Amino acid sequence: MIVTVTMNPAIDKTAELDQLEKGSLNRLNNCLTDIGGKGINVSKTIKAMGGETVATGFCGGSTGKLIEDTLEKLGIKSDFISISNETRVNLKIVEGKGIVTELNEPGPLVTKEELKELTEKLVSYASEDTLFVFAGSIPKGIEKDIYLELIPLVKSKGAKVFLDADGELFAHGLEGRPDYIKPNRAELEGYYNKDYRVTEEELLVMGKDLLSKGSSLVAISLGQMGALFLTGEVSVKCPGLKVDAHSTVGAGDAMVAALSFSLDKKDDFAESVRLAMAASAGAVTTQGTKPPSKELIEELKKKVEIIYL
Ligand SMILES: Nc1ncnc2c1ncn2[C@@H]1O[C@H](COP(=O)(O)OP(=O)(O)O)[C@@H](O)[C@H]1O
Numbered sequence: 001m002i003v004t005v006t007m008n009p010a011i012d013k014t015a016e017l018d019q020l021e022k023g024s025l026n027r028l029n030n031c032l033t034d035i036g037g038k039g040i041n042v043s044k045t046i047k048a049m050g051g052e053t054v055a056t057g058f059c060g061g062s063t064g065k066l067i068e069d070t071l072e073k074l075g076i077k078s079d080f081i082s083i084s085n086e087t088r089v090n091l092k093i094v095e096g097k098g099i100v101t102e103l104n105e106p107g108p109l110v111t112k113e114e115l116k117e118l119t120e121k122l123v124s125y126a127s128e129d130t131l132f133v134f135a136g137s138i139p140k141g142i143e144k145d146i147y148l149e150l151i152p153l154v155k156s157k158g159a160k161v162f163l164d165a166d167g168e169l170f171a172h173g174l175e176g177r178p179d180y181i182k183p184n185r186a187e188l189e190g191y192y193n194k195d196y197r198v199t200e201e202e203l204l205v206m207g208k209d210l211l212s213k214g215s216s217l218v219a220i221s222l223g224q225m226g227a228l229f230l231t232g233e234v235s236v237k238c239p240g241l242k243v244d245a246h247s248t249v250g251a252g253d254a255m256v257a258a259l260s261f262s263l264d265k266k267d268d269f270a271e272s273v274r275l276a277m278a279a280s281a282g283a284v285t286t287q288g289t290k291p292p293s294k295e296l297i298e299e300l301k302k303k304v305e306i307i308y309l
């Protein structure tokens with residue numbers, strides 16, 4: 001069973017306009033609302049691929065209710081801890097020329113009692129058959145080492161863990177030895193304190209260092225340039241697929257979803273890589289944070305090139 005954990009879900013508002021004029025009145029061409037937050041997007045994509053998940057985390061207020069109701073309509077199981085404060089709204093501004101500006105709220109205050117409830121819930125789901133996806137930022141009231149606290153707890157019951165987080169959350173979380181990770185270029189450059197655009201060789205060195213810290217799969221996503229995938233046995237590079245880009249928001253989550261779905265099914269490495277590339281490129285073609293269709297993913301899978309390094 002795949003359990004996605006979104007501590008800080010969001011309603012994602014995508015505002016589309018030709019060009020953003022700072023300091024002026026901007027009239028939008030279109031505005032879309034999706035339920036989001038990294039783990040929830042992972043659940044949406046796994047559902048689109050024909051898989052099942054349980055989505056958990058914290059949800060509160062009318063925005064939290066909208067998330068839970070929408071998940072139900074989508075046929076995605078959810079089991080959130082209900083909190084007294086309101087789930088956040090994130091704004092994504094998509095300009096005609098493809099520039100995306102993201103304005104993410106910090107999120108509501110979560111109490112110690114609410115966190116205890118979630119921790120107990122996660123432990124109750126943990127078993128050798130569970131893959132947890134811990135993804136995204138954390139709301140107020142929770143410490144930056146929360147993933148380090150939770151990962152060993154569920155791993156001690158035999159569960160596998162996929163971690164997708166940035167900054168301090170990523171750095172602390174790594175100490176919990178997550179099985180699978182998907183940093184993007186900026187996250188890796190930040191973690192290794194590089195204030196310039198690192199080369200592919202440097203990314204591979206970083207990826208191997210991350211493997212030595214305890215992960216068995218490191219996926220390094222590079223936006224339209226594609227991705228690198230490293231295991232203890234093999235390192236590969238996949239050039240980005242040429243697609244008609246609409247919104248890049250959620251592309252990373254689609255890659256995490258595809259890898260989780262495929263690893264949980266025990267697909268072979270090449271199949272997992274193909275699915276990851278196809279699902280993430282497919283996510284870019286959809287509006288807002290909508291997942292790609294299964295048909296599109298199957299079509300794109302045929303175009304994935306895997307270069308063994
Ligand atoms: N413009 C694009 N064209 C094709 N594929 C893309 C594009 N942007 C992202 N992707 C795909 O999505 C993956 C994740 O995107 P990336 O931007 O690196 O992640 P994140 O959303 O976590 O920052 C990439 O590795 C790539 O496969």
Ligand SMILES: O=P(O)(O)OC[C@H]1O[C@](O)(COP(=O)(O)O)[C@@H](O)[C@@H]1O
Pocket residue numbers: 008010012035036037038039041090104135136137138248249250251252253254289
């Ligand atoms: O928890 P964070 O880091 O604020 O990220 C949440 C945001 O990330 C997203 O999940 C998109 O993430 P990606 O573009 O990295 O796939 C949005 O749906 C959401 O608003």
